[in-house]
Amino acid sequence: MVKKKSCLRDWIESFGIAVIIIFLLKAFVFFPTKVEGASMQPTLFEGDKVIVSKIVTYTHLYSRGDIIILKTDASYVKRIIGLPGDLIEMREDALYVNGSVQAEPYLERNQKKAHHLMMNFTENFGPLTVPDGKVFVMGDNRLQSRDSRNGLGLIEKKNIVGKVELVYYPFKEIKRTK
Numbered sequence: 001m002v003k004k005k006s007c008l009r010d011w012i013e014s015f016g017i018a019v020i021i022i023f024l025l026k027a028f029v030f031f032p033t034k035v036e037g038a039s040m041q042p043t044l045f046e047g048d049k050v051i052v053s054k055i056v057t058y059t060h061l062y063s064r065g066d067i068i069i070l071k072t073d074a075s076y077v078k079r080i081i082g083l084p085g086d087l088i089e090m091r092e093d094a095l096y097v098n099g100s101v102q103a104e105p106y107l108e109r110n111q112k113k114a115h116h117l118m119m120n121f122t123e124n125f126g127p128l129t130v131p132d133g134k135v136f137v138m139g140d141n142r143l144q145s146r147d148s149r150n151g152l153g154l155i156e157k158k159n160i161v162g163k164v165e166l167v168y169y170p171f172k173e174i175k176r177t178k
Contacts, residue, residue: 032168033069039139039146040077042109043067043177049169050077050177052162060157062135064097067164067177070137070155077164078147078155079106082128082136089126090149096127106140106178125149133157 035048044050044067052069056062066080082088082097089096095104122142130136134154139145148154164177 033075035077036075037077038144039141040067040079041141041144043079043106043140044077044164044167047170048167048173050164051166051168053165054162056163057160062157062160062163064102065178068137069161069164070159071161072152072155072159075161076137076146076152078137078139078145078152080135081138081148082130084130084132084134086130086136087126088128088130088136090122091124093122107142123149130154135160 033050033052035044035046035050037046056066056068062068062080062083064080064083064086068078068080070076070078081095087096087098095102128136131154134156136148137152137155138147138149146152167173167175167177
């Protein structure tokens with residue numbers, strides 16, 4: 001004879017499974033966080049809420065251009081500019097990686113503003129070769145960013161918490177990051 005489960009027991013089991021799934025997803029896959037500071041404007045703004053994928057912390061599959069969360073003395077949101085072995089240099093407001101000028105369309109608005117004010121968008125820097133196990137990061141708001149050029153230094157891969165995948169708040173600004 002098969003006993004019928006009570007409705008309450010079914011509900012409790014379902015709730016317990018849901019809580020476990022949410023915990024596992026948050027612990028190992030995704031977590032929400034809030035952007036602080038102006039260093040990633042106009043891509044990300046202070047107060048934006050983003051979804052961060054932790055998968056890259058396990059796979060270490062980073063790409064140039066990825067927006068990441070990193071933790072050193074504090075938490076930062078930055079863009080990966082250089083990978084191990086890359087030669088990084090800034091000259092006359094242009095980013096060079098391994099001798100080639102990089103297209104950075106996400107900087108267009110900030111560059112126009114700096115040129116309108118008749119100032120350089122960023123200072124000359126480098127050349128610098130990124131060592132194994134580290135990445136070179138910069139904020140999109142180059143004039144107001146503490147990054148690998150000026151204080152953060154090269155970032156150890158173990159300090160990368162995750163990759164920013166999506167802005168989900170404010171709702172009118174929902175977008176995938178790039």
